[in-house]
Structure formats: C-alpha cells, structure tokens
Amino acid sequence: MTDRVLRIGQLGCGIVGSAVLRMLEANAHDIEQRTGARLEIGKVAVRSLEKDRDIPDAAKKLLTTSTDDVVSDPSIDIVVEVMGGVEPTLGLMLRAISAGKPLVTANKELLASRGRELFDAADAAGVDLYFEAAVAGGIPIIHPLKESLAGERIRKVMGIVNGTTNFILTRMTELGESFGEALSEAERRGFTELDPTADIEGFDPAAKAAILASIAFNTRVVASDVYREGIAEVTAQDIANAKKLGYIVKLLAIAEEEDGEVTVRVHPSMIPLTHPLASVRENLNAVFVEGENVGELMFYGRGAGGPPTATSVVGDIVDVARNKLSGGRGVSDTCYENKPIRTMEGMVAQYYMLLSVADRPGVLAAVAGAFGENNVSIQNVWQEGLGDQAQLVLITHRAQEKNMQATLAALRELDAVTKVASVMRVEGGEE
Numbered sequence: 001m002t003d004r005v006l007r008i009g010q011l012g013c014g015i016v017g018s019a020v021l022r023m024l025e026a027n028a029h030d031i032e033q034r035t036g037a038r039l040e041i042g043k044v045a046v047r048s049l050e051k052d053r054d055i056p057d058a059a060k061k062l063l064t065t066s067t068d069d070v071v072s073d074p075s076i077d078i079v080v081e082v083m084g085g086v087e088p089t090l091g092l093m094l095r096a097i098s099a100g101k102p103l104v105t106a107n108k109e110l111l112a113s114r115g116r117e118l119f120d121a122a123d124a125a126g127v128d129l130y131f132e133a134a135v136a137g138g139i140p141i142i143h144p145l146k147e148s149l150a151g152e153r154i155r156k157v158m159g160i161v162n163g164t165t166n167f168i169l170t171r172m173t174e175l176g177e178s179f180g181e182a183l184s185e186a187e188r189r190g191f192t193e194l195d196p197t198a199d200i201e202g203f204d205p206a207a208k209a210a211i212l213a214s215i216a217f218n219t220r221v222v223a224s225d226v227y228r229e230g231i232a233e234v235t236a237q238d239i240a241n242a243k244k245l246g247y248i249v250k251l252l253a254i255a256e257e258e259d260g261e262v263t264v265r266v267h268p269s270m271i272p273l274t275h276p277l278a279s280v281r282e283n284l285n286a287v288f289v290e291g292e293n294v295g296e297l298m299f300y301g302r303g304a305g306g307p308p309t310a311t312s313v314v315g316d317i318v319d320v321a322r323n324k325l326s327g328g329r330g331v332s333d334t335c336y337e338n339k340p341i342r343t344m345e346g347m348v349a350q351y352y353m354l355l356s357v358a359d360r361p362g363v364l365a366a367v368a369g370a371f372g373e374n375n376v377s378i379q380n381v382w383q384e385g386l387g388d389q390a391q392l393v394l395i396t397h398r399a400q401e402k403n404m405q406a407t408l409a410a411l412r413e414l415d416a417v418t419k420v421a422s423v424m425r426v427e428g429g430e431e
Contacts, residue, residue, distance in 0.1 A: 002032060006321050007042035009070035009101075011092060012083030013063070016106055016133070017044070018055050019310035020082065024317075025056045031314070035321045042076045043069045045083075071096040078320055080313060081105040090114055097121045097129070102324060104316040106133035106309060112207035112223040115214070119333035128323055128330050130316035135208045136161055138308025139301045140315075141287050145215045146331050149291060154216040156256040156290040158427065161208045163283030163304040164191050164199040165231050165251040169268075170281045172239050173248060179234060191283050191304075201230035202266045205253045212287070213255035213264045219339040221255075221264055227344045229267035238422050241354065241393050242270045245380065248278045252427060261342040268424055270352050275428040345402040350379070350426035352395055355411065356419040359390040363416040367392060370410040374403045389418065395426060 008024070010017060024031065024039060032038050041059050045067045053060070070076060071092050079096040083089055084107055093110075096103055098121065105111070111118070111134055122129040132142045136159070145154070160166050164186055171182035183200065186192050198204045206226040213221040231251050242249050247270035255264045271278055276298050280286040285303025290296055302308035323330050357363050364383065371378055377397040384391045396404070404423075411417050 002037055004037040004325065005040055006035075006037045006077040006324065007040050007075055008078050008080060008317065009042050009073065009076035010044045010080045010082065011067060011070055011089070012081065013044050013046045013053055013055065014082065014084075015306040016309045016313065017080075017082040018053055019306035020080065020313050021055045021059045023307070023310050023314050025058070027314070031318060035318050036325055037321055039317065039321060043073065045070045067092050071101070072099060074099075076101060077324065078317060079103050080317065081107060082313065084109070086110050086113060090117070093118060094121050097125050097127055100125055100127060102128035102130075102320045104130045104313060104320055106131070106313055108134040108204070108207045108211060109223075112210040115211075115222075116220060116335075119335075123332055126329060128320045129332065130320055130330065131211075132316050133309045133312035135211050136285050136287060136299070136301075137303040137305065138311045139285055139287065139299050139303055140312065141212070141299050142215065144299070145212070145289070146334055149289070149294070150331075152291040152293055154257070154289060154291050156254070157212050157216045157287065158252055158254045158256075158277070158290075159212070159287035160250055160277060160280050160285050161212075161253045161287065161303060162199055162205045162251060163285055163302075164196065165205070166280065166285070167191055167283040168200070169231060169234070169239075169249055169251065172234070172236065173243075174281075176236065178236060179232060200232055202228040202251065205251065205266045209253035209255055209264050209266055212253070213262060214335050216255055216289075217257050217262050217337075217339060218334050219262060219337045220335045221262065221341065225264055225341045227265040227267070231268050233422075234268050234424075235422065237354065238352075238424060241352070245270070245352070245393075245395060246273055247271060247352075247426065248273055249424070250277060250280070252277070254427065257339070258342070261340050261346070263342045263344075263347050265344065265347070269427040270424055271426075271428045277428070345400070345405075347401045348398050349401070350396055350398050350429050351376075351404055352422070352424045352426055353393070353420070354422040355392040355394070355417055356421055357390050357392055358416045358418065359385050359388055360416070363390070364392070366414055366416050367411065370414060371396070371407055374407040374410060375399065376403050376407045391421075
C-alpha cells in the first residue's frame with residue numbers, strides 16, 4: 001500500500017454521483033495499484049442531508065451542504081462535478097480551477113454552452129479538465145478522438161447518443177407502438193427525466209454533438225450551432241415505409257467536415273438496415289466514426305445510467321490522479337482552429353418524403369416537375385391509392401437542403417398535393 005493519498009471533493013450525489021462513490025470504494029485496491037496513490041473522499045456537497053442515498057457508510061459522514069467545502073478546501077486535490085446544470089455549477093467549477101484543482105465533469109450542457117470559459121481557465125491555471133462521461137456515458141469516445149486518433153483526419157462522426165429516444169424508436173419499429181405509447185413505456189421504466197423534453201426534442205443529443213464535433217474537427221462548436229429536430233413527429237407510417245424501403249429510423253447526431261466547413265445536426269434519419277447503427281436497439285448508444293486512414297470505427301454500449309456513466313468518471317479520476325502525481329497534464333482544449341459552421345442550407349443529403357395527393361392522371365408528372373425545377377432528382381417512388389386520394393412515397397438522390405426546401409414550397413403550391421405528410425433525411429446510403 002502506498003503512502004501517497006489524494007483527496008477527492010465531489011459536487012453532487014445523485015444517480016451518477018452515488019455510483020461514483022460506490023465504485024471508488026468497491027474498486028479501491030485496483031484503483032490504488034493503477035494510480036500509484038490511495039484515493040480518498042474528502043467532502044461531498046449535496047442539497048439536502050436528509051435524503052436517503054445508496055452510498056458507502058463512510059461517504060455518508062462526509063456529506064455537506066456547503067459547496068465551499070469542496071471547491072475551496074486546500075486539502076481537496078481533485079474536484080468531481082456531477083451536479084449538472086449551468087448555474088451555479090459554472091461558478092463553482094471556475095473557483096475550483098482557479099484554486100489549482102484539476103476537474104472531472106459529466107456536464108454536457110455546460111461544456112456545450114460555456115466550455116470555452118472552462119478550458120481557458122484550465123489552461124491558465126495549468127490543471128486538467130476531463131469529461132469522458134459528458135457524451136456517451138460508459139462508452140469511451142472522448143479519449144479515442146482526442147488522443148488515440150490525434151494523427152487521423154476525421155471525416156464524419158455519426159451516432160445514437162440518446163438512449164431514451166432510441167428506446168422509443170425501437171418500440172415503434174419492433175412492436176408497432178405509437179410515439180405516445182412508446183414514450184409512456186420509457187417513462188414507466190425510468191428511462192426519461194421528469195421532463196422528457198430535452199430528450200425527445202433533441203436538446204440532449206445536440207449538446208453531445210457539439211462536444212463531439214469540437215473534438216473531431218478541432219474547432220469550437222456550441223449547442224446553438226447545431227441544427228436540431230426531435231422525434232415527436234415520427235409516425236407509424238414513417239416507420240412502416242422505412243421498413244419497405246430497407247431502412248430503419250434512428251435519431252442521429254451527425255458532425256462532418258467538408259471543404260473546410262463543419263456541419264453539425266441532430267434529426268430523425270432513415271439508415272439502411274445493413275448499416276452498423278441499424279442494429280443498436282433499446283436504450284443503448286453507439287458512435288460511428290469515419291477517418292481517412294482507419295476507415296470506419298464504431299463505439300457501442302450503455303450510454304446512460306449511473307454505473308455506466310460512473311465508469312467513465314472514475315476512469316477520468318484515475319487519469320487525472322496519475323497526471324497530478326507525475327507533475328504532468330493531459331491533453332487539454334483541442335479547438336485550435338476556427339472553421340466556419342456551414343448552415344443547413346448548404347448541407348447535402350438524400351430525403352424521404354410522404355405526400356398525400358389527388359388520385360388522378362397527371363399528378364405524378366406534376367410532382368416530378370416540382371422536383372426537377374429545383375434540381376432534386378427522385379431515386380425511388382411508389383404510389384398507393386386511397387379512393388380519391390393517394391399516397392406518394394419518394395426517396396431522392398443526394399441534394400442540397402436549400403433545393404429540397406424549395407421543392408417542398410413548390411409541392412405545397414400544387415393543387416394536386418393535399419399534404420406534405422413527412423420529410424426525413426436518409427443517411428448512410430448514396431455517397
């Protein structure tokens with residue numbers, strides 16, 4: 001047993017924070033061997049001392065309602081932030097950094113909106129800021145992008161990074177449930193927050209996409225740069241049509257660089273059933289990376305929940321502890337470039353479309369004309385009659401978003417088109 005001791009101060013003790021404390025105790029011997037020091041919990045700041053918590057008895061004696069006990073106590077060597085939110089969390093993290101304490105965080109919302117302030121402060125203080133748990137829970141993706149692939153040129157990062165929405169879409173696909181039914185089941189199983197808006201409207205994956213893009217392309221991307229659509233408008237008809245076409249619907253976070261510009265977006269997408277991401281079911285996550293030399297890589301596993309996320313937090317604690325003992329510092333902010341963010345108008349993709357149209361001669365020609373006039377080419381189309389009405393299902397070839405939007409405007413002006421029922425992007429098909 002080593003005589004060296006590092007004391008940890010923790011901000012927050014919810015689902016993830018409790019799991020971190022349990023893991024540090026359960027794996028104390030292995031962590032000490034890998035770190036070269038004994039890691040001890042110094043203080044744990046919580047909102048209430050009355051709440052019953054599933055944490056080791058020794059940790060219960062270290063609970064405090066004073067965040068100052070964590071960020072300002074000179075005996076605390078490493079600060080772990082698992083309380084979430086932007087304020088007052090940002091101020092507490094900046095205080096810890098200014099006091100020379102390396103920081104481990106799982107706070108995607110803060111990093112995606114105010115990350116520059118944190119990284120600048122960490123660089124000025126010469127301390128570590130680690131955040132593996134911020135993007136995909138227990139899936140290691142930050143370290144591979146920042147370090148293992150540091151010599152690679154990443155072309156695209158595409159992933160399923162929200163377990164709640166993936167669970168909902170899986171139920172809709174495999175059991176034929178409606179969106180509302182699948183959401184209710186997700187809530188019953190505890191896969192959602194009390195307010196599921198951040199998940200189903202895409203705010204959560206958008207924050208993660210911003211972080212992934214910043215690392216993959218070495219340029220600052222914030223959450224407001226990310227184009228965002230949720231899954232609330234995905235229908236059973238879309239799911240069924242996707243299956244007929246050989247696709248499956250997933251909510252994807254996509255970041256790519258083309259001609260020196262970066263596009264970052266989150267939206268429902270149809271992907272081929274043969275794509276590796278198509279088999280990611282239930283509440284699991286996966287991140288698909290395309291590089292010039294490594295080709296295609298996929299990182300897959302449990303992207304949420306206390307124990308998986310705590311695994312990434314503890315892994316960061318071990319790395320930070322090693323750095324502190326050696327007098328070194330890990331890889332910090334990699335946003336050393338200033339690449340422009342391409343608007344969605346310039347984005348190129350394939351598109352799926354469902355139209356309700358009058359069932360009479362000449363309708364298909366009129367619809368095709370609207371596409372042709374706006375430089376959008378149709379790849380596949382089929383029509384199903386419904387009395388005086390019919391449904392047209394189309395898949396386009398790759399086209400610019402601005403041309404697709406012009407096509408939609410033209411279609412809505414046609415007398416023969418009664419409704420543009422659905423529009424969805426298609427990924428992983430045509431190059």
